[in-house]
Amino acid sequence: MEPQAVFANFRDAVANHYFDMNGRVGRAQFWYFVLAYFVFAIIAAILQAIVYLPLAAIFHLAMLLPAAGMGARRLQDIGRDGRLVWLFILFDFASQIVSALAALSFLALGFFSFFLFGPSVMLINLALFVAGIVLLYFWCQPGDPGANAYGPPPPVFEPNVRPAV
Numbered sequence: 001m002e003p004q005a006v007f008a009n010f011r012d013a014v015a016n017h018y019f020d021m022n023g024r025v026g027r028a029q030f031w032y033f034v035l036a037y038f039v040f041a042i043i044a045a046i047l048q049a050i051v052y053l054p055l056a057a058i059f060h061l062a063m064l065l066p067a068a069g070m071g072a073r074r075l076q077d078i079g080r081d082g083r084l085v086w087l088f089i090l091f092d093f094a095s096q097i098v099s100a101l102a103a104l105s106f107l108a109l110g111f112f113s114f115f116l117f118g119p120s121v122m123l124i125n126l127a128l129f130v131a132g133i134v135l136l137y138f139w140c141q142p143g144d145p146g147a148n149a150y151g152p153p154p155p156v157f158e159p160n161v162r163p164a165v
Contacts, residue, residue, distance in 0.1 A: 044056045095125055
């Protein structure tokens with residue numbers, strides 16, 4: 001595996017396909033994007049611990065649209081609708097909002113806030129977990145070998161080939 005090819009794939013996905021939900025992307029290209037994403041997320045978390053700034057949160061927020069676009073194009077490679085990614089993002093957003101409300105209500109209501117918000121937080125997080133498992137299952141499936149409703153098959157991604165600079 002050539003690290004420069006992996007990071008060139010990541011750079012291409014972010015720079016040229018920032019919020020591109022059209023077309024298809026193969027399994028290898030998608031999972032190498034995810035690998036580079038996690039490497040940069042770990043670097044951002046380490047830097048965040050050193051400089052005491054929310055660098056990891058800023059990184060994840062900046063990468064929300066490229067990651068959603070890449071996930072959607074991966075779903076389209078197997079013939080699924082790419083908008084399923086937004087279901088996961090909406091569950092995550094709802095989970096964050098309800099959890100924040102529960103934490104704020106704890107200051108006003110004390111332990112009683114658990115009975116008020118606890119079931120809704122648990123249900124939303126359960127839905128988020130199920131949506132994540134379903135997406136992970138879909139992303140692991142092989143793509144359609146021929147053209148489908150979302151376009152022709154994606155080009156084969158070779159992580160062993162050094163990119164031309």
